[in-house]
Amino acid sequence: MSADKPTTDLTTSSTSTSSVEHHGDHVPERFENPGLPPHVHRMGDTDPAAAKRSERQVVALFTLSIIGTIGFVVAYFAVPPGETVASMRLSNLLLGIGLFLAMFGIGVAAVHWAKTLMSDHERVEARHPQKSDPETRAGAIAALSEGAADSGIQRRSLLKGAVVSAVALAPLTIAVPLVGEVGGDWNVSKFRHTLWERGRRLTRDPSGTPIKPAEVTRGSVYHVIPDGLREADHWIEEKAKAVVLMVRIDPDQLTEADDRKDWSYEGIVAYSKICTHVGCPVALYEQQTHHLLCPCHQSTFDMADGAKVVFGPASRPLPQLPITVDDEGYLIAQDDFNEPIGPSYWERLK
Amino acid sequence: MSTRATTAERAAGGTADYLDQRTGIGLAVKNFARKIFPDHWSFLLGEIALYSFVVLLISGVFLTMFFVPSMGLIEYEGPLASMDGVEMSEAFASTLHLSFEVTGGLLMRQIHHWAALLFMASIVTHMMRVFFTGAFRKPREINWLVGFVLMILGLGAGFTGYSLPDDVLSGNGLRITDGVVKSIPIIGSYMSYFIFGGEFPGEHIIPRLFTMHILLIPGLILALIGLHLFLVVVHKHTHFPGPGRTDRNVVGFPLFPVYVAKAGGFFFVVFGILALMGGTMTINPVWNYGPYDPSPVSAGAQPDWYMLFLEGSLRLMPGPGWEWVIGGYTLPMNVLIPAVVIPGLLFTMLALYPFVEAFATGDKREHHVLDRPRNAPVRTASGVAILTAFFILILAGSNDLIATHFDLSINDITRIFRVLVIALPILAFWVTKRICLGLQRKDRDLVLHGHESGRIVRLAHGEYLEVHTPLDEYERWTLVQHEPRRPLELEPAEDERGVRRKGYRRDAIRARVSRFFYEDRVEPVTPAELAAAHSHGEHDALEGGAGGQEQIEASQAHDTQPAAGGAVAGRSARGHDARDR
Numbered sequence: 053m054s055a056d057k058p059t060t061d062l063t064t065s066s067t068s069t070s071s072v073e074h075h076g077d078h079v080p081e082r083f084e085n086p087g088l089p090p091h092v093h094r095m096g097d098t099d100p101a102a103a104k105r106s107e108r109q110v111v112a113l114f115t116l117s118i119i120g121t122i123g124f125v126v127a128y129f130a131v132p133p134g135e136t137v138a139s140m141r142l143s144n145l146l147l148g149i150g151l152f153l154a155m156f157g158i159g160v161a162a163v164h165w166a167k168t169l170m171s172d173h174e175r176v177e178a179r180h181p182q183k184s185d186p187e188t189r190a191g192a193i194a195a196l197s198e199g200a201a202d203s204g205i206q207r208r209s210l211l212k213g214a215v216v217s218a219v220a221l222a223p224l225t226i227a228v229p230l231v232g233e234v235g236g237d238w239n240v241s242k243f244r245h246t247l248w249e250r251g252r253r254l255t256r257d258p259s260g261t262p263i264k265p266a267e268v269t270r271g272s273v274y275h276v277i278p279d280g281l282r283e284a285d286h287w288i289e290e291k292a293k294a295v296v297l298m299v300r301i302d303p304d305q306l307t308e309a310d311d312r313k314d315w316s317y318e319g320i321v322a323y324s325k326i327c328t329h330v331g332c333p334v335a336l337y338e339q340q341t342h343h344l345l346c347p348c349h350q351s352t353f354d355m356a357d358g359a360k361v362v363f364g365p366a367s368r369p370l371p372q373l374p375i376t377v378d379d380e381g382y383l384i385a386q387d388d389f390n391e392p393i394g395p396s397y398w399e400r401l402k
Numbered sequence: 403m404s405t406r407a408t409t410a411e412r413a414a415g416g417t418a419d420y421l422d423q424r425t426g427i428g429l430a431v432k433n434f435a436r437k438i439f440p441d442h443w444s445f446l447l448g449e450i451a452l453y454s455f456v457v458l459l460i461s462g463v464f465l466t467m468f469f470v471p472s473m474g475l476i477e478y479e480g481p482l483a484s485m486d487g488v489e490m491s492e493a494f495a496s497t498l499h500l501s502f503e504v505t506g507g508l509l510m511r512q513i514h515h516w517a518a519l520l521f522m523a524s525i526v527t528h529m530m531r532v533f534f535t536g537a538f539r540k541p542r543e544i545n546w547l548v549g550f551v552l553m554i555l556g557l558g559a560g561f562t563g564y565s566l567p568d569d570v571l572s573g574n575g576l577r578i579t580d581g582v583v584k585s586i587p588i589i590g591s592y593m594s595y596f597i598f599g600g601e602f603p604g605e606h607i608i609p610r611l612f613t614m615h616i617l618l619i620p621g622l623i624l625a626l627i628g629l630h631l632f633l634v635v636v637h638k639h640t641h642f643p644g645p646g647r648t649d650r651n652v653v654g655f656p657l658f659p660v661y662v663a664k665a666g667g668f669f670f671v672v673f674g675i676l677a678l679m680g681g682t683m684t685i686n687p688v689w690n691y692g693p694y695d696p697s698p699v700s701a702g703a704q705p706d707w708y709m710l711f712l713e714g715s716l717r718l719m720p721g722p723g724w725e726w727v728i729g730g731y732t733l734p735m736n737v738l739i740p741a742v743v744i745p746g747l748l749f750t751m752l753a754l755y756p757f758v759e760a761f762a763t764g765d766k767r768e769h770h771v772l773d774r775p776r777n778a779p780v781r782t783a784s785g786v787a788i789l790t791a792f793f794i795l796i797l798a799g800s801n802d803l804i805a806t807h808f809d810l811s812i813n814d815i816t817r818i819f820r821v822l823v824i825a826l827p828i829l830a831f832w833v834t835k836r837i838c839l840g841l842q843r844k845d846r847d848l849v850l851h852g853h854e855s856g857r858i859v860r861l862a863h864g865e866y867l868e869v870h871t872p873l874d875e876y877e878r879w880t881l882v883q884h885e886p887r888r889p890l891e892l893e894p895a896e897d898e899r900g901v902r903r904k905g906y907r908r909d910a911i912r913a914r915v916s917r918f919f920y921e922d923r924v925e926p927v928t929p930a931e932l933a934a935a936h937s938h939g940e941h942d943a944l945e946g947g948a949g950g951q952e953q954i955e956a957s958q959a960h961d962t963q964p965a966a967g968g969a970v971a972g973r974s975a976r977g978h979d980a981r982d983r
Contacts, residue, residue: 079928079929079930079933080929081928081929081930082882082928082929083878083879083882083883083927083928083929085645085646085647085648085879085883086645086646086875086876086879087645087646088645088646088653089645089646089876128505128506132505133502133503133504133505133507133508134481135481136481137482137689140501140502140508141684143505143506143508144508144509144512144680144681145681145682146681147505147506147509147681148509148512148677148678148680148681148682149678149681149682151509151673151674151677151680151681152674152675152677152678152681153674154674154677155670155671155673155674155677156670156671156673156674156675156677156678157670157674158667158670159667159668159669159670159671159672159673159674160667160670160671161667162663162664162666162667162670163663163664163667163668163671165663165667166659166660166661166663166664166667167664170659170660170663171655171660172655174646174653174654174655175436175438175653175654175655175656176438176646176651176652176653177437177438177638177651177652178650178651179638179649179650179651179652179770181768182541182636182637182768231596234596234599235592235595235596235599235600236595236599236600236604236606237600238592238595240591240592240594240595242600242601243591243601257697258695258697275697277697286600286601288603288696289600289601289602289603289604291695291696291697292577292601292602292603292696293601295696295697325697327581329581329716329721329736329737330577330578330580330581330582330585330716330737330741331577331578331580331581331602332574332577332578332581332699333574333696333697333698333699335698335699335701336701347699347700347701347702347703347802348574348578348699348703349713349716349717350717350801350802350812350816351721361721361722363813363816364717364720364721364816365716365717365718365719365720365721365736365737365740366721366736367721367722367723367724367725367734367736368725394581395580395581395584395585395734395737396584396585396725396732396734396737397584397585397590397591397594397732397734398586398587398588398589398590398591398731398732398733399591399731399732400732401727401730401731401732402730402731
């Protein structure tokens, strides 16, 4: 049991001998490993009928697998997925059961075979320490130093420097173009701007029809995209930043910062729909409390009070989109958001 | 018996000869065919991981024949009426196509997804087995790290695959990833561009994930599985303690034919179960979610289970006040702590644990006999504490479903989890350690006093006793084989000549760690203790009772050893011989 002693400065406290002393000097300190227990025969080892029974069971299980494979092929031809979800599910179910039987039958048969019919005598194999014997180690070290001497690397230091530099620099040929190109134009300042600008109409998502203030009734929630979104370059990226959620709130209940008094229109407020936590669309609005809940991580914003965080992992309010109406009476943006939308990042305030 | 070879035998012999002359394969066959592997059900967990990976490869190859990794937009035309004319990426459309129009395609998709979940589940449970039995000890520390990297790669494989269909759920998952990546100081924005090839979502992410998912990650996994198994062969498998099992041998059954049949058969069992799951249990029905669009989101969405802990961690973190601005630069700690720091800590602890324990024991020997978890109370308790934190985070990742299913306030649930995620692991550590010590005491009790036989005997003078049956030496060995582990003792800082010893500081730290690990302990019964226990009962021995095999133990009255049921060395015994006898 005890191989090399722990090679450390510290020692374990030596085993007490006090209790041994009471009982004479022949009691060992530890129990001895008694060795393998006597073998216990299985039923099939002694009873040929039981072994025959096991054999028949194994054959039956292999047969089950064959039936499963045949069933699978029949189902493949006889039950195509069809045109509906229901017919597709049926096809899937039959194929699945066929495949299950085909595989499971083989598996259980093999395991049953091994457990009941193959030898169950435990065998013992010796282990050897992982480390190589001193002779081999010495040989390995000799081989390396001989090789190093042959190469002359120790004597020729200029050569050493050259090989290290060349090998270290060569990967740049892959890394430079990869890093250069993989991030597109690397212009991360795009996070700051959205499609919103002075005069751009607020339109319904996804139809793109403009909205009049009278249509925004109390309690209704408008999912808004900027007018002309689909004509923009990279419209999906623009949509990912520009989506807005708009609600009308009773002016008595609306709390507005002094510098934002003219950002709403007749109690209609518009906020970025992208959560300031990690960027999920914030979509669950509760009309009674004016709370807006992010379904991803439950950040909760108070729409009646500057979209302040009332619960959850977000730490900043949703950015507000200043709105007004144009000459034709449609809701428009006064400007872009005054801060980057969505989750925070290092140079956000720079 | 005929001595003439049959045609089949001659063909086999000819082939073997052909191969051996060209490859010398005979040596490998001779060494490996009858190689011994030990048997235990818990050794199957790693096998499940291996076989799910094979099933992933088989079903995955099938899927690549039909999946189109492109974010180009097309209008859907196909049997699914609800999607008729909807604009979607080719990735999503091809996912619908292979689900609805390729016979067996949905089965393969669902098998693939279930196999991925099983792959991660079996890796995690396999890791638990290795952890709790101490199989990571020398010489297996490197293989523990290989396995750890495999787990991380498994997470990567799952994540990249989950996002491929380009549906609303996975798209929002990618967006969360983007948000987390952006929170990283200094390089966050650039990393986001690095991943998406520009702004989120861009048009590169699906093809990039595809390459990761089908080439890079599985290639690495395959290579590391090779290394993992190679090291298993080099080290020879560990075995559980038992009679005849030592650190110098391996006891079990030969590879051929027993494990060829058992392990080979088990692959088919795993495949069969996965096929049954794929055939009967719907998973990720993307046709219900629709193609990705940056605006919609669905409530009650959960990531695959192995990502839930991250999701839960994000959900639990309170936000307000945690976004720090330092010198004009933003540090969103409300994202960094739960998504980077906490998983980083959990994973680092896991990866480094073997080295911490080796440091605490100062033990440089090889270990091939596993520990029973109870015999390493602090290790077992640490593992349970880490798992408890992990499971609380998983539950927190489903807090919205808990709220809707049990009609509870989500805010309350979240607040409770915030407390539990810190309190419960500590409690779990303490409770587990106590349970381990209790089980060790029970083992001692059993060894010292034997099994209760249920036979009550009245002695001549009227005393009633229960007859106890002593353990046979095989059963006893399992309970007493482990080494008593004791805290390392610190050698004095100065040697006899008063010179300050080198490395004293390091040893002081080591001694402190070692005390944490081994101060509270129950040591295995020694032969002397057993002899003492028996001699106490000697005068009560029944003449001729079952051939003298049975030993009478006066259960309580004669149990005179003060703490025979478990000698726990307390803090008072620090530095002394710890056994309180």
